[in-house]
Amino acid sequence: MSRLFDKNAIEDIDREKDQWQKEIxxxxxxxxxxFETLSGIPVExxxxxxxxxGMDYLxxxxxxxxxxxVRGVYPTMYRGRTWTLRxxxxxxxxxETNKRYKFLLKEGATGINGVFDYPTLRGxxxxxxxxxxxAGRGGVAIDxxxxxxxxxxxxxxxxxxxxxxxxxxxxxxxxxxxxxASAEMRNVPLDKLTGTSQNDFLMETVITxxxxxxxxxxSFKLSCDAIEYCTKHVPRWNPISFAGYNYRESGCxxxxxxxxxxxxxxxxxxxxxxxxxxxxxxxxxxxxFLSAHNDFFEEIAKYRAARRIWFHIMKERFGAKxxxxxxxxxxxxxAGVALTAQQPLNNISRAAYHALSAVLGGAQSVxxxxxxxxxxxxxxxxxxxxxxxNQILQLETRxxxxxxxxxxxxxxxxxxxxxxxxxxxxxxxIDGMGGIVKAAATGWIHKxxxxxxxxxQQAIESGKMPIVGVNCYQxxxxxxxxxxxxxxxxxxxxxxxxxxxxxxxxxxxxxxxxDAVARCCEQDGNLMExxxxxxxxxxxxxxxxxTLKGSYGTWEPPxx
Amino acid sequence: xxxxxKIKVLVTKVGLDGHDRGAKVVSSLLxxxxxxxxxxxxFQRPEGIVKAAIDEDVDxxxxxxxxxxxxxxxxxxxxxxxxxxxxxxxxLAGGTFPAEDIPTMEEMGIxxxxxxxxxxxxxxxxxxxxxxx
Numbered sequence: 001m002s003r004l005f006d007k008n009a010i011e012d013i014d015r016e017k018d019q020w021q022k023e024i025x026x027x028x029x030x031x032x033x034x035f036e037t038l039s040g041i042p043v044e045x046x047x048x049x050x051x052x053x054g055m056d057y058l059x060x061x062x063x064x065x066x067x068x069x070v071r072g073v074y075p076t077m078y079r080g081r082t083w084t085l086r087x088x089x090x091x092x093x094x095x096e097t098n099k100r101y102k103f104l105l106k107e108g109a110t111g112i113n114g115v116f117d118y119p120t121l122r123g124x125x126x127x128x129x130x131x132x133x134x135a136g137r138g139g140v141a142i143d144x145x146x147x148x149x150x151x152x153x154x155x156x157x158x159x160x161x162x163x164x165x166x167x168x169x170x171x172x173x174x175x176x177x178x179x180x181a182s183a184e185m186r187n188v189p190l191d192k193l194t195g196t197s198q199n200d201f202l203m204e205t206v207i208t209x210x211x212x213x214x215x216x217x218x219s220f221k222l223s224c225d226a227i228e229y230c231t232k233h234v235p236r237w238n239p240i241s242f243a244g245y246n247y248r249e250s251g252c253x254x255x256x257x258x259x260x261x262x263x264x265x266x267x268x269x270x271x272x273x274x275x276x277x278x279x280x281x282x283x284x285x286x287x288x289f290l291s292a293h294n295d296f297f298e299e300i301a302k303y304r305a306a307r308r309i310w311f312h313i314m315k316e317r318f319g320a321k322x323x324x325x326x327x328x329x330x331x332x333x334x335a336g337v338a339l340t341a342q343q344p345l346n347n348i349s350r351a352a353y354h355a356l357s358a359v360l361g362g363a364q365s366v367x368x369x370x371x372x373x374x375x376x377x378x379x380x381x382x383x384x385x386x387x388x389x390n391q392i393l394q395l396e397t398r399x400x401x402x403x404x405x406x407x408x409x410x411x412x413x414x415x416x417x418x419x420x421x422x423x424x425x426x427x428x429x430i431d432g433m434g435g436i437v438k439a440a441a442t443g444w445i446h447k448x449x450x451x452x453x454x455x456x457q458q459a460i461e462s463g464k465m466p467i468v469g470v471n472c473y474q475x476x477x478x479x480x481x482x483x484x485x486x487x488x489x490x491x492x493x494x495x496x497x498x499x500x501x502x503x504x505x506x507x508x509x510x511x512x513x514x515d516a517v518a519r520c521c522e523q524d525g526n527l528m529e530x531x532x533x534x535x536x537x538x539x540x541x542x543x544x545x546x547t548l549k550g551s552y553g554t555w556e557p558p559x560x
Numbered sequence: 561x562x563x564x565x566k567i568k569v570l571v572t573k574v575g576l577d578g579h580d581r582g583a584k585v586v587s588s589l590l591x592x593x594x595x596x597x598x599x600x601x602x603f604q605r606p607e608g609i610v611k612a613a614i615d616e617d618v619d620x621x622x623x624x625x626x627x628x629x630x631x632x633x634x635x636x637x638x639x640x641x642x643x644x645x646x647x648x649x650x651x652l653a654g655g656t657f658p659a660e661d662i663p664t665m666e667e668m669g670i671x672x673x674x675x676x677x678x679x680x681x682x683x684x685x686x687x688x689x690x691x692x693x
Contacts (some may be wrong), residue, residue, distance in 0.1 A: 118575070118576035118578070118627070121575060130603070133574075133575050133633065134576040134627070137577075207578070209578055211602075249581070250579075250580075342673050342675075375658050377627075377628070450588075458589070461589065470679075560597055
């Protein structure tokens with residue numbers, strides 16, 4: 001045992017602290033202020049060694065790069081290599097987004113983080129009646145492999161890592177296949193590619209659903225197909241990024257965010273093991289995407305707790321041996337939902353605090369939101385300010401000098417334990433209902449998230465949760481100091497491209513390609529194996545999605 | 561006169577945007593304020609929204625927008641309302657909009673725009689004041 005403090009010393013401290021709290025600490029008369037974290041964990045006035053007296057340093061915290069990885073997944077953390085500056089970008093047609101990528105890389109971004117428009121994310125072509133009004137909104141429009149080629153033209157994809165924010169598996173199965181196929185066409189071998197795709201079935205079935213959804217179990221299957229494919233052919237690619245960030249944005253608490261990503265990762269691991277893969281063949285490439293929200297210390301505790309929980313599950317439940325399987329690596333995006341449309345420049349300070357919590361929590365890469373995000377898609381100026389905020393944090397604050405600087409803080413360690421307890425409770429509950437795929441199919445997760453979102457808004461409405469500019473310090477005549485971003489014309493461009501491509505391509509190749517997809521569904525084969533080939537005949541993303549829906553049917557999620 | 565009837569509000573989203581947190585939360589809070597809320601869900605089309613509004617005889621239609629689609633869909637919904645002579649229904653919009661778009665939306669026919677961060681109390685007040693008993 002490596003208890004932190006001597007038993008007698010703890011008793012002394014406890015006694016003295018009680019006395020301090022009774023005699024010296026005097027809360028203001030009549031004050032009934034509640035002190036708690038954003039997710040409702042009560043917070044005491046002061047934390048002392050007594051709070052962490054039960055802690056076993058070597059087993060509960062350990063050292064960076066060693067079990068249980070609470071203090072960091074790598075031995076040197078930011079002293080060795082700082083976090084990746086991965087700014088999200090994507091809008092309009094591929095031609096326009098390609099320019100933004102080049103701009104961000106020139107300004108010092110060290111990775112690409114590509115986001116796709118609503119039609120692409122939901123498996124529709126830009127010209128689909130469902131999609132036309134949304135082409136180019138919220139991300140870049142991808143209809144065929146040609147768009148993918150244009151998107152990365154002139155960008156060294158064998159050297160730079162690319163994150164493809166292919167949230168929904170139905171999007172990922174086509175879009176990731178297009179990325180891989182276009183790499184092959186550029187003569188870049190698949191084993192040279194580094195990057196991440198999101199590919200999270202909860203995104204498709206719970207968080208940002210679409211019309212004509214795939215049923216949860218099939219969405220989950222597509223997600224596992226991509227992981228299996230990458231494990232075999234694209235070994236340096238992270239084939240999934242469990243999107244806790246988005247769960248949080250739609251209303252989850254900190255513990256729900258961690259519980260749902262880990263339950264999802266557990267389900268994927270079980271499925272891949274059932275398919276005959278060794279846990280250590282795929283687990284090192286499972287990656288996580290978490291939010292950095294307003295409660296500074298709770299967020300830091302959340303990242304640390306998540307690492308400890310994942311370590312135990314991988315080691316004890318799945319018997320993983322490769323240290324890389326045991327490490328929970330994560331990208332952070334600062335919470336968009338915490339930004340305000342009111343007095344938007346205030347968002348620069350908000351996001352900087354969010355990012356600091358991510359860094360003190362040991363994130364592997366960080367995206368900082370643009371200050372105009374509650375108003376429009378970020379402009380060049382707001383994207384640049386966000387990138388600079390990240391660089392200031394990295395280069396000026398010296399927050400990176402030592403590893404896990406808050407480790408050992410009586411408060412942060414206690415909070416880490418509390419977030420862990422609540423997360424484990426939720427994980428048990430999900431296990432009890434047969435796992436995350438069932439919890440999605442029955443609508444349980446939908447309800448959990450709606451309830452949390454409701455409580456959050458109620459706290460703002462009642463003034464219990466102050467938000468500057470929203471329910472306090474409002475200003476009457478606000479001048480809008482930001483230039484708004486206008487989405488470039490997309491639909492017409494995509495329409496022309498699709499028309500030309502449909503004329504040029506070989507009809508019988510297209511039919512064969514789509515037949516192969518349908519056959520693979522019937523035979524329950526790995527769809528990515530087939531689709532990576534299909535996209536080369538320039539079948540559209542919509543055609544592939546329609547084929548999948550034809551085979552698997554569609555599903556209506558619960559409304560509330 | 562008959563006993564006071566509950567104010568009926570239809571809340572929905574158009575287009576492919578799947579961010580429904582706001583629409584759901586506002587629906588719950590309007591219910592709590594004593595209104596009857598019909599939540600149609602996302603991905604609705606203008607024709608469907610107006611049909612539901614007529615079928616359900618609502619007093620208010622609340623549209624939730626997030627990703628810049630408001631200038632495209634608002635005229636379509638207003639046109640559909642005109643076509644069906646729906647002229648006694650308040651049309652509200654909530655969500656993420658640039659300030660400069662608000663006058664445009666009002667010209668298009670939105671009675672009142674509530675930007676992200678508006679408190680529900682202000683929405684409730686507005687509805688109660690403007691729905692004719």
